[in-house]
Amino acid sequence: MLPKRPPRDHRVGFIYSPPWRIQGISVGGEQTIIQVPELGVNFDIGLCPRIALAADFTALSHGHMDHVAGLPYWFSQRTFMKMSPGTCFCHPETAKPLQDMMGGWVDVENQATPHRIVPLAPGESHQIKPSISLLALQARHTVPALSFVAVEKRSKLKQEFAGLSQSELRGIRNGGTEITYTVDIPLVAYSGDTEMNPSLVSTEFCESKVVITECTFFEDDHRERAKVGKHLHIHQLKDLLSSWKAETVVLAHMSRRSSLEVIRKILKDTLGDEASRVCLLMDHYENRNRYEEQSRKLETS
Numbered sequence: 001m002l003p004k005r006p007p008r009d010h011r012v013g014f015i016y017s018p019p020w021r022i023q024g025i026s027v028g029g030e031q032t033i034i035q036v037p038e039l040g041v042n043f044d045i046g047l048c049p050r051i052a053l054a055a056d057f058t059a060l061s062h063g064h065m066d067h068v069a070g071l072p073y074w075f076s077q078r079t080f081m082k083m084s085p086g087t088c089f090c091h092p093e094t095a096k097p098l099q100d101m102m103g104g105w106v107d108v109e110n111q112a113t114p115h116r117i118v119p120l121a122p123g124e125s126h127q128i129k130p131s132i133s134l135l136a137l138q139a140r141h142t143v144p145a146l147s148f149v150a151v152e153k154r155s156k157l158k159q160e161f162a163g164l165s166q167s168e169l170r171g172i173r174n175g176g177t178e179i180t181y182t183v184d185i186p187l188v189a190y191s192g193d194t195e196m197n198p199s200l201v202s203t204e205f206c207e208s209k210v211v212i213t214e215c216t217f218f219e220d221d222h223r224e225r226a227k228v229g230k231h232l233h234i235h236q237l238k239d240l241l242s243s244w245k246a247e248t249v250v251l252a253h254m255s256r257r258s259s260l261e262v263i264r265k266i267l268k269d270t271l272g273d274e275a276s277r278v279c280l281l282m283d284h285y286e287n288r289n290r291y292e293e294q295s296r297k298l299e300t301s
Helices: 050-054 071-080 092-109 166-174 203-207 220-229 234-241 260-277 284-300
Strands: 013-017 020-027 031-036 041-043 057-059 087-090 116-119 125-129 132-138 146-157 180-190 210-214 248-252 278-280
Touching (some): 013 248, 013 284, 031 050, 031 248, 050 071, 071 092, 092 116, 146 203, 180 203, 234 260, 278 284
Parallel strands (some): 180 210, 248 278
Antiparallel strands (some): 013 020, 020 031, 031 041, 125 132, 132 146, 146 180
16 A cells, blocks of 8 residues: 655745735744735744745744744845845844844854844834835734835825926925925834734724734634633624724734634634735635636636
């Protein structure tokens, strides 16, 4: 009798919410790495699939192994591929342990890997693109933790100048009058591992176009597990969806304690009509159907 073949490795999940691609692998307790290529950011890096190398930044929500284990390899492979050193954003209390970890690899490999670790305290931000910054928010987990929101700064014309021609506006501006003001537009929010906390109903989360959130537990008898581990349960997501305006809400970090079939049913039963804007990162079947439908609509438009 032939032995069983080994199980297939995790496939990369993919969801397209124009103009954002959300791709990665996330299984609670095993690994989480979620990338938004248009931002050039990996959110967490529990392992380092090839897609992770293309991002210049990794935003680390917290220091648990399933969210950080791929970090040294990411730094190393970017150097091996002749890419610029990667930058990791993390909670200030996590920065020194990460530096120590990278220092330990010097003795193992007999070489130093170029890397950059930037602590971000809640409320601080760092520019990742000319008009886009990554804002850190306080999360609540079993270790120091952050959530993140990519925020774009946009210039808008002041209301009193609406309707004027370009030549008129140019004349006013040349006369020394400021005709625009700056607004912050939340684009993509990432919760990281967390229990319910004020950041999840902040303006940044509520106004984001896309929210990527952990939702580890779904079944009623798993509520206590969620509470002890400081994770979200589906019944809490129902409350959050009433505040979030996001067109797409991506659920990640699901526990293997529940099958996809069970999760799909609970989603529909719990969320009702709101379930239509919720996607499961690792539901390859539903996400493929969604992408094919998007392709059909594009072809016929």
